[in-house]
Amino acid sequence: MKNEIISTFERGDLADIVRLMDNHFGMHNYSLVDLFKDQQRSILNILIGKSLREFEEAYRHLYEHNRVLMGFLKETGIPVKKAFSAAAEFVLNWSIEKAVLQEPTDVNRIQQLAEEMKAWNVPLDSVDLEFTARQKLEGFMGRLLNEPFNYDLLIEIQKMIELFKSIPLEINYWRIQNLYYTIARSYFRDFHKIAGEGKEKASQWVDTFRSLGGMLSFNISSVLTEN
């Protein structure tokens, strides 16, 4: 079969190749519908990706083009048309999710987007955003567990949690707390000891880690034992 198809291919006879394939593989045509669900989904995502980008551009254009006018309407107390808030909702949710995924995290940008959403009274797609934000934070905390001395990472985590607490987003901190607890149990005592010896970096770490514990709802005096 292989030789037959290859030699036909080399002759450049396309009609014959199709005929040979029908002969050898049967006449049944398989399509996207026959794929297993997850594979089907990932191919469809590629296919709709382009359309979604077109949507995004169109909505963004509409939103940005009319923002000033709508702002004026709002200021003068005239109800803002639904078509406008629909475009705003789409564009702002899209932008905020993108901004959360971005590295390094642009805190100001996310805050500004959240405020814009509040101003236009459009809802945050919190299920999606919570999931994205949580997974990012969990990834960062996992990294911190592997490299607890990474002070910059610790600061980045603190910044992110501060940010998420400042926007209307209820994050499930469960796994992040677990990781914090493990780090506290494994490393806090050592850091505290080094900090006590007058090492500035270590004492900064201890302070930041303490404040992070408070933000994650820990009873600091029970969890961060110094002895």
Place this chain on the structure above:
Amino acid sequence: MDRYVCIHGHFYQPPRENPWIEAVEIQDSAYPYHDWNERITTECYAPNSASRILDAENYIMSIVNNYDKISFNFGPTLLSWMEANAPEPYQAILEADRQSVRQRAGHGNAMAQCYNHIIMPLASTRDKRTQIIWGIRDFEYRFKRYPEGMWLPETAVDIETLDILAEFNIKFTVLSPHQASKVRRIGVGKWKDVSGGQIDPTRAYLYRLPSNRKINIFFYDGQISRSIAFEEKLLNRGEDFLARLSP
């Protein structure tokens, strides 16, 4: 007098794998999770492995593994999924059993379960044996010890099932109070009627099988179990739960 509370948690999910690809396919109803196994693991099985002890202001004082404090059983089909897809809670469950073996004179918290969630009295003798043998083997593979107890799906039971359990040296199972008809003290002739769920669930019972084998039976507290399953807020605060348990 010391008083004890004995809690058993039965954790089970059916095999959701597509047999062609041996993987669980995407389930949109579990959004934002990929599928229901993932979602229930995040919402139930994992939280029990790292449970919070809170102070009066709801700040976390410590994080504990509930599984080393309760009797529990996980269906083998669920554990095989967790082993590959949720290694953190899976390892916490195995560790809890090891921990409990050390704490309770060699008796671990984990109970085995019939391999699938099969209603045992409806199965043929050979299927009953298969379910029990597979359940034991799976348990040994994961927990590295021989099981002492075995959970029967829906606590459905007949004498033959109990007899096969005893034949394989399973020491105990857990049943519903409505499955007991009468009891008597060992060595005393007079039977006491306990039908209609009246059996005292605060002690263990010995069942002598027609084959002369024996098996121990614990009966769960019907009312309390129902409250835990259906009264939404009962487990929100340990204090509320304790108050509900106190007679």
